[in-house]
Amino acid sequence: MTADERTDPFIEQLVQRLEEAALEVGPPERGPTASVAGSSATQRRIRWILGGAGMAAAVIVAVALIAADRGQNREAITGTRAGEPDTAGLERGEVRLLPEAPIEPRFGAAAAWADGRALVWGGLADDGPQRADGAVYDARKNEWQLMADSPLSPRVFAQSVWTGSELVVAGGMAEDSTLLADVAAYDPEADSWRELPDIPYGPSAAGAAVWTGSEMVISGGQFAPADTAEVGPGSQAGDPVTRLPVDEVPLAALDPGTGAWRELPPIRGIAGRAAEAVWFDGTLVTARQDGRDEEPWGRPVAIDVSTGDARLLPDAGPAFGRPAVADDDLWWVALDGGGDEQVDLLRLGEGGEAWESIGRPRTPDFGTDFRILWTGETWAVFDRGGFWTLDSTMQWRRTRGSNWNLDGDDVTLAGGGLAFGWGSAAPSGPHGDQVGVLVRPDLRMVEPVAPSPGEAFMGSSEALIVTAVDGVPIEGGIYFRLAGDEVVASACVWSAGYRAEVTGDVLSVDHEGGVWADLDCGPPPASEAEPARRILAEPFEWSVRGVARVLVAEDGTEFTLQPQVTLDHLVGSWAPEDLLSAGAESQPVIVFGRPADEWAAEIKIDACGTSIESRLWNVSRFANGPSDRLGLLECPGAQELASRIGAGTEIRVAGEDGLEFFDGETAVTFRRVAE
């Protein structure tokens, strides 16, 4: 237990009760009913349990299985599989299945993405034990090569960094759970290892390891200075398990060039172990991990390695998170404390005073072991359900056919716009018991497009906006109105090279509150046409007549935030006159702009035609003045509004229902378009 846990009465009680329960079970020779006689408690309760086989039967089976086991010869994985031709790099959206590696899949390996190569060494193979072999995957050649033999013994959870020329591997945990302190560096160019001095503060595993540009800084993890070893409940003398001092976390820096370690002041003030960390702005950023209730578990901290002082960064929200660096910014990958592991990507704002959400992406059902990576171009996720990319509308898109069964416990790396995953295949695939992929995510990678039925979603209680068809986002959406089950007004929109319009009656309403309606999709009129945009690897089929599925809020007032616009892809705007003249008290008017014009607006006008309350839902960066597109609004209020929008117009947030996120470049988000 950690020091904090020792002082937690509940943990103490939990340990006692686990031991108490376990002691109900005596030596197995006593047989399955022995616990009745063996229990000393006075209050007893009948418990229904499952029956089991006896020892005699087990021994009989043992003889047979021992013989069978000795007769088995496990086929070793050796050599490389014939690689595919050198492709000199992947196209956007390309997925490459890798040839079989010359080593077994494993987890907890020392690994790095190194200029187009994936380096993997050590770790724990699926059927154990710890390994001391490694391999290099060269993306340019699409082939694996075995690493030269390492001077290091087999281990898992070593601390490692890529220095730009070497993979430095420090410490780790051996098969007998002994923590290790020895260090070595692998040079992939020379395919050679060299030994380096041991970690000065002693053995450790699974600690923080970052590359500062000149030094490898490592800290924390599981470490066991001899004078802190003790035996805890459930252990006996001789058990290699040792406890952690949590008041001070060791810190040291290695210059691989000179091979010299610098002992640094221990980290104080985080009462826990530094683990996953990044190097940012001259500090080691990690999460405090003390598990105390009164302090958020995983609170971001920045550590000055020259003094050991830990500085709390702004609270990133409830529980669980880890730092990342992307686009020269510090990010926090926050997972909420619920059971569904919702991901929130937060960026540390200027001045470092607050985390800014990029708009909580509606997260698919990632498992608990997913891994989110920055490829250099976008965020991507490996999880058991597939490979996901955060697209330009801030929605996670699953890559088609990505049922690779890879997650964060496999080797997952990223860099140079690529994402690399390698691990066990279950069930066995074309490459045997392992699967490896190299992906260059396309920001618009989406699921396959089926011509019909279409899929679309999102809207308010009355005026509905279809944002996707067949999984393809419709930038700007399809806007229409319902009266009961009938579409009484609609406006077509074309974007991303196609046009879509809701027509006809609503077909059904499903249990999620979704509305199904007829949908026409087709090419835009010639007058509005812009250069066709390829939205998928496969061209979208024109003249699709599908079914639009429109999700509306249950109570008509609240629904999940949906990014609606990506300026990169906006090509039009519209303000359907028939909707404006429908006479409703609150009529939405939506105008979208072009990135070149640097303007975009989503405008709500109350009682259009009579007055404008200037309830701008959001307006941003009208650097080039109002667009003539606003002139399309054929109501006085709209004209007045148009005249008020100009350069320097500020973003406004209209309460809870107003703008949630808009930076003038990427997306417009809004909640409601009707009262």
Next chain:
Amino acid sequence: MTSSAGSDNTLGTLYEAYATDLVRVAFLLTGVQAQAEDVVHDVFVRCAGRVDALDHPLSYLRTAVVNECRTRHRRNRTSDVAVPEQVVMPDRVVETLDALGCLSEDQRTAIVLRYFVDLPEVEIAAVLGCRPATVRSHVHRGVAELRKVMS
């Protein structure tokens, strides 16, 4: 549990040294003594041909026991073959087992390995085949759930 049974890694020696402790671990993971014993027996049966070659058989056996418990747990969820049997246990033990039963399989395993076996996170991670951070998540959430259930 000691880490080594000495150089004499015969099946009998290892069983004598570790079986009781392993059954207790399996009992906390399954909640059923008979099933716990079955698990440990099966593990010894399967491992008998190779444990004599292992330097540190306890880690191997413990991992095998945990994996076998998890396998049976998954199998039992989709099977109706269980035959109920009555065993009397103290209320507190029943309550403890019931509380553990409220946890997910991963959480329960992490809690037992952390607070009964007293393994550090990296060793639990090695047993579960996951990252230490994932272990922390399981333990943290498991304790939070137990606080609710056991209060």
